[in-house]
Amino acid sequence: MGHASAELSGRLGLEHTVVDPGALANSIRRFREQGIVLPTFAQLALPEAIPSDVVSALDAVDRDAADARNLFRVHWHNDPDRDVPDRRAVPAYVVLPKALTGVDAPIIVVLGDAFPMIGAHKVLAAYSCLAPRVITGQFDPTRHRAIWPSTGNYARGGVAISRIMGCRGVAVLPAGMSTERFDWLDRWVTEPDDVIRTPGSESNVKEIYDACNDLARDPTNFVLNQFCEFGNYLGHLRVTGNAFARVFDHVASDRPSLALRAFVSATGSAGTLGAGDHLKATYGARLVAVEALECPTMLENGFGEHNIQGIGDKHIPLIHNVMNTDLVVAVSDHATDELDVVFNTPVGLGYLAERKAVPADVLAALAHFGLSSIANTVAAIKTAKLLDLGPDDAIITVATDGAALYPSERAKTVAGRYGGEFGVVEAAEAFATHVAAADTDHVLELSESDRRRIFNLGYFTWVEQQGLPFELFEARRQQSFWTDLHPLVEEWDALIDEFNAKVASRS
Numbered sequence: 001m002g003h004a005s006a007e008l009s010g011r012l013g014l015e016h017t018v019v020d021p022g023a024l025a026n027s028i029r030r031f032r033e034q035g036i037v038l039p040t041f042a043q044l045a046l047p048e049a050i051p052s053d054v055v056s057a058l059d060a061v062d063r064d065a066a067d068a069r070n071l072f073r074v075h076w077h078n079d080p081d082r083d084v085p086d087r088r089a090v091p092a093y094v095v096l097p098k099a100l101t102g103v104d105a106p107i108i109v110v111l112g113d114a115f116p117m118i119g120a121h122k123v124l125a126a127y128s129c130l131a132p133r134v135i136t137g138q139f140d141p142t143r144h145r146a147i148w149p150s151t152g153n154y155a156r157g158g159v160a161i162s163r164i165m166g167c168r169g170v171a172v173l174p175a176g177m178s179t180e181r182f183d184w185l186d187r188w189v190t191e192p193d194d195v196i197r198t199p200g201s202e203s204n205v206k207e208i209y210d211a212c213n214d215l216a217r218d219p220t221n222f223v224l225n226q227f228c229e230f231g232n233y234l235g236h237l238r239v240t241g242n243a244f245a246r247v248f249d250h251v252a253s254d255r256p257s258l259a260l261r262a263f264v265s266a267t268g269s270a271g272t273l274g275a276g277d278h279l280k281a282t283y284g285a286r287l288v289a290v291e292a293l294e295c296p297t298m299l300e301n302g303f304g305e306h307n308i309q310g311i312g313d314k315h316i317p318l319i320h321n322v323m324n325t326d327l328v329v330a331v332s333d334h335a336t337d338e339l340d341v342v343f344n345t346p347v348g349l350g351y352l353a354e355r356k357a358v359p360a361d362v363l364a365a366l367a368h369f370g371l372s373s374i375a376n377t378v379a380a381i382k383t384a385k386l387l388d389l390g391p392d393d394a395i396i397t398v399a400t401d402g403a404a405l406y407p408s409e410r411a412k413t414v415a416g417r418y419g420g421e422f423g424v425v426e427a428a429e430a431f432a433t434h435v436a437a438a439d440t441d442h443v444l445e446l447s448e449s450d451r452r453r454i455f456n457l458g459y460f461t462w463v464e465q466q467g468l469p470f471e472l473f474e475a476r477r478q479q480s481f482w483t484d485l486h487p488l489v490e491e492w493d494a495l496i497d498e499f500n501a502k503v504a505s506r507s
Contacts, residue, residue, distance in 0.1 A: 011468070012318075013129060013229045015136040016491040024137035024499075030166045031503045036068040038131055038500055040493040041235065044075040044124070045242040047087050055087065063116045066188070068164045070116045074127050076243035078114040080368060090250045091243045094365035096377065100358045102436055105261070105389035107380045110247050111368045113402035117164075118184065120370075120401035121240070122150075122226075123157035125271045128235025129224045130161055135495040141167035144222040145194075147215050148172065149208045151201075151312055152181045153401055154226045154269065159188050170194045170221070172211050176201030177309060179408035203295055203305045205312050209466065228318035228462070230485060232271035238489045241278025244396055248283070257392045259283070264329070264380045264397040266290040266311035266372050267298070270320030272398060277321055277482065279396070286326040286387075290379040293330040293442055298454050306333040307409070310372040310400055316458035318468070321482050323451050327386070329379040330442040335434035336374045337413045342427050343369055344403040344410060351427040370406055373399035378438055386440040 018024055031037075043050045054072050061069050063082055076091035092114050096107040112121035130146060133139035139146070146169045148158025155171035162169025168190050173181070175197035185195045196215075198207040205227070215221045226232050244263070252258040260283040263276040267289050276287040291298055292306035295313040303314055308331070316322065342348035343366040352358040369377065376397040384395060403410075414422050444450065455477060462468040475481050 011472070013132060013224075013231045014485070014488060015132070015138060016488050016495070018137045020137035020140070022137070023140035023143070024135075026140050026142040027134050027137070028499065028502045030141050034068065034166045036164070036166055037071070037503065038135070038496045039072050039074065040496045041128075041238050041489050042493050043072070045239045047075050047077045066117075066160070066163050070164060071127065073116040074124050075239060076110065076114070076121070078116065080111055080114045091247050093247045093251075094362060094368075095251060097359065097362060099356055100352065100362060100435070101377075101381050101384070102438070103381055103384040103389065104391045105384040105393045105395055106251070106258075106391070107377065107384070108247060108251055108394055108396045109365075109369070109373070109377065110244055110396065110398050111365070111402075112373075112398055112400045113368050113370075113404070117160040118153060118156045119404060120153040120157065121272070121398070122153035122400070123160055124235055124239060125154055125226055125232045125269070126157035126161040126224075128239075129226065129229040129231040130158070130165065131496065132231050132492050133222070133224070134165070135492065135499045139222055141165065144220055145170055147212055147221050147223040149212045149223065149225050151205070151208075151310060152177045153310055156181060156184055156188070158224060159185060159194070163188060163190070168194065170196060170215075172196045172198060172208055172215070174198050174201045174204050174208065178406055180405045201305070202307055202309050202311070203313050205314055206465070226269040226271060227312075227315075228466075230319055232269060233274040233319040234485060234489050236271045236274035237278050237486070240272060240275035244275055244279060245282055248394065248396055251394065255392075258394050259392060260285045260396060261387065261389055261393040262286040262288050262327075262380070262383050262395045264288040264290060264376055264383055264395055266308070266375055266379075266400075267317065267320060268311045268372070268400075270317035272400070273320060273325070277324055280324065285396070287324060288327040288329055288379065288383050289320070289325050290329050290331060290375055292375075293332040296330045296442070297457065298328045299330050299442060299444055301453075301457060308333045308336050308371050308375045309406075309409070310370070311375065315461040316454060318458065318462050318473075318476070321476070322455040322458070323477055324479060324482070325451065325454075326446055327383060328444045328446065328454075329382050331375045331378045331382075335378050336371045337409070338417065338430040339374045339378070339434050340371060340403070340406060340410055341413055341418075341422055342430050343374065345422060347423055348427045351424050351431065355428065356431070366403070368402045369399050370401040370403060371409065373401065378434060381435065381438045382440060382443050385438070386443050386445070
C-alpha cells in the first residue's frame with residue numbers, strides 16, 4: 001500500500017498494531033468481566049481448530065441466544081437444522097439440478113441462514129469489522145457506540161455482535177426494508193433509538209451514508225461502514241473462501257472431471273465477493289458480480305429502484321476488487337419477487353415437484369433462499385448459458401439468508417402482482433419467464449476497458465461524496481494492493497491470541 005498505508009489503515013480498519021493502549025485496556029477489562037473470548041479467523045475458517053472444551057460448551061447454548069460463546073459459531077459449518085448442535089465437516093449446500101435450472105452445469109448454492117443469531121452470513125462480516133478494531137485499541141466498548149449502516153442483514157449482524165461483545169450497537173437501515181428485519185431489531189437493540197430508519201428502501205444507500213456522517217460528528221459514535229471496511233473483505237476472503245472451497249472439493253470428490261468455472265454473488269457491500277478472489281486464485285473460477293436490472297450501476301452506469309433486499313446499488317463499494325471481476329449480470333426484482341412465491345408456497349413447490357420433477361431434497365432446500373439468494377441463482381443460470389457450460393463445469397454461489405426473512409414481502413407480491421390469487425398457472429408462468437426463459441441479456445463479459453469504467457464510477461462516491469483521499473482510492477486499481485492485504489489476517493489472529501491471554505489473566 002506504500003505511501004498511503006498509514007492513512008488507509010487509520011480510516012478503513014486496517015490497523016495491525018495497538019493504537020490506543022487505554023482503549024485496549026478498557027476492552028480487556030470489559031471482556032474479562034463478561035467472560036468474552038474472541039475466535040481467531042483461522043478458527044472460523046477451519047472450525048475443527050476450535051478447542052474441544054469450547055465446542056463442548058456450545059452444546060448448552062442456543063444458537064440464537066445473546067451469548068458470547070456464539071462467537072465461535074460465526075462460521076459456515078453450522079447445520080441448517082437449528083436443533084442440531086453438531087458442527088458439519090462440510091458447510092451446508094445444495095446442488096441445483098437441471099430439472100430446476102434448465103442448464104447442464106451443476107449450480108452449487110452454499111446456505112447462509114445457518115449462521116447464529118441472525119440467520120444470515122452477514123454476522124461474519126460484522127465480526128470481521130469489529131474484532132480488529134477492538135484488538136488494536138481503536139474501538140472502546142466502554143465509550144463507543146458501534147454504528148452499523150446497512151440495508152438489513154449487516155445491521156442485524158452488527159447489533160448481535162455488539163451485544164455479545166459487551167457494547168452498544170446501532171442499526172442504520174432504510175425504512176422500506178422487510179418487516180421481519182425490524183421485528184428482529186426491536187428484540188435485540190438496547191434502546192429503541194438504536195434503530196435508525198433512513199428514507200427509501202434497498203436502493204437508497206447514500207441516505208444511509210448521510211445519516212452516518214451526521215452520527216459521526218459525535219466522537220462516541222464509531223461507524224463501521226461495511227462498504228468500505230476492509231475487514232469485511234478479508235473475513236470473507238479467508239473464512240468464506242475456505243468454506244466454499246471445501247464445499248466444491250466435497251462435491252468434486254467423486255467427480256474428478258468437475259471444474260469450478262465461476263463464483264456468482266450479488267455485490268451488496270462486495271464483502272462476499274472477497275471469497276471470489278480466493279476461488280479465482282485457487283481454481284481459476286471467473287468472478288461474477290450481480291446487480292439489479294432496475295438499477296444497472298455496473299452494467300449501464302444506471303440508476304433506479306429495486307427490491308432485491310441485501311444487494312444495495314447506485315454506487316461501487318470501496319472493497320469491491322473491480323479489476324479482478326470477470327462478468328456482470330443484472331437480474332430483475334420481478335424475477336426474485338415472483339420466484340420467491342414459487343419457491344416458498346405450497347402451490348409453487350407442488351408445481352416444481354409435479355411438473356418439473358424437482359427432487360424433494362432440493363425443494364426442501366429452497367426454504368433457505370431469500371431474495372438475494374434467488375437473484376444469485378438466476379444470475380448463475382444466465383452465466384451458465386453465456387459461457388455454454390456443461391455437466392463438468394460447476395458454478396458456486398451463495399444463499400445469503402433464507403425465506404424466513406421475507407413473508408411480508410411475499411404477501412405484498414401475492415397481493416400486488418397476483419391480486420391475492422396465486423395458483424398453478426401463475427407458478428408456471430413465473431417459472432417459465434424467470435428460469436426456463438432466462439437468457440444472456442443483461443450479461444456483460446468485462447473487458448479491461450469495462451473494468452476501468454466500473455472502477456472509475458467509485459470515484460464519485462468515495463472521493464467526491466465521502467472525502468476519501470484520491471491516492472487511497474486509486475491504489476485499489478492494482479492487484480498488488482489486494483494481495484498485500486492478505487497477511488493482515490494472520491497479524492490480527494496473533495493480536496486476538498494476545499488479547500484473549502490478557503483477558504484470561506488476572507494480573
